[in-house]
Amino acid sequence: MSFTEKWKFLTYGTNLEKCPIFLASSNGKKIPLLKTLLSNSCINNCLFCPYRNERRITRTIWKKEELVNLTIKLTRAKKINGLFLSSGIIKDPILTSEKQIEIVEELRKLNYNNYIHLTLMPGIDIELMKRAVELANRVGINIEFPSQQYYDEVKLYLSFKQDVLKRLKLLSRIVEYYRKRGKKIDLVTQFIVGVKEESDKEILETTEYLYRKLNLKRVYYSAFEPIENTPLENKKPESKEREKRLYRASFLIRDYKLSYKDFEYDENGNLMYSDPKKSLKPEIKEKYNFNDLLKFEKFGIKRAFRLNNNYSLIKFLSTPS
Ligand code: SF4
Known part of the structure; x- marks a missing residue:
């Protein structure tokens, strides 16, 4: 297979003119990363996924030297400043x-000190997790759904508890171990939203657990888009508005230490407003003067605090409980 074809199949369908860039945030800076799969082959059959085993597509894989050379070349050309490597399960x-780690090892051997984000496979073992944390700047395993029920319905051959949650817990402990020894390393994950009837409340409850207990740096949300020739090809796409609403609510949970229980939800367990501050329970708004803050909502919550000259919430929230 030609390099151009491989590029197209492994970099989310982009062409050579358009570099598939993922902007990673690190210490307030945006870092452009080459976003690619190692391979688009997968043994699994998740119902929503373009790479599911039963879908007829051309399968391919980067050879180690191909991806290493490509990453170095694009970095030298100042198109990227690092690599974001994910994969189907080969x-x-x-x-x-x-195989993912071998590529990163080779890059580091060649003194490639740029940013590397590794999305690891559900079911990975502990030794490989350690090696990944030693080599990369950011690691993660995509959680995709908030509970086993959705795995049974959509992810089919994977166990939420064993393959994902248990691995994320272990990864969190390894990351913590290395952080304490001075390594700067982030742990992240991603949900896919709107595949089934999973509610905002369920997603935010799991998000809170991930931020509080496993110290994740960032939880990402990706709105479901149907892919042709998959069992969900006729399902409605999820709105980007919901994706934004979940991000906003998750930042209130992560940065202001609010709980998923502090929001009001509709009968389906979803937030009623695109600005989740409006969905806070009346007693929470009152307790933290959120009603005043909402007058300033167009400025965003941090600026609202400054404008309102009200630091009580920040003070309260930064006091250890
Ligand atoms: S394991 Fe990942 S790549 Fe494989 S089918 Fe499921 S979502 Fe797609």
């Missing part, structure tokens, strides 16, 4: 993660 999660 034969098993261990083999796939080993």
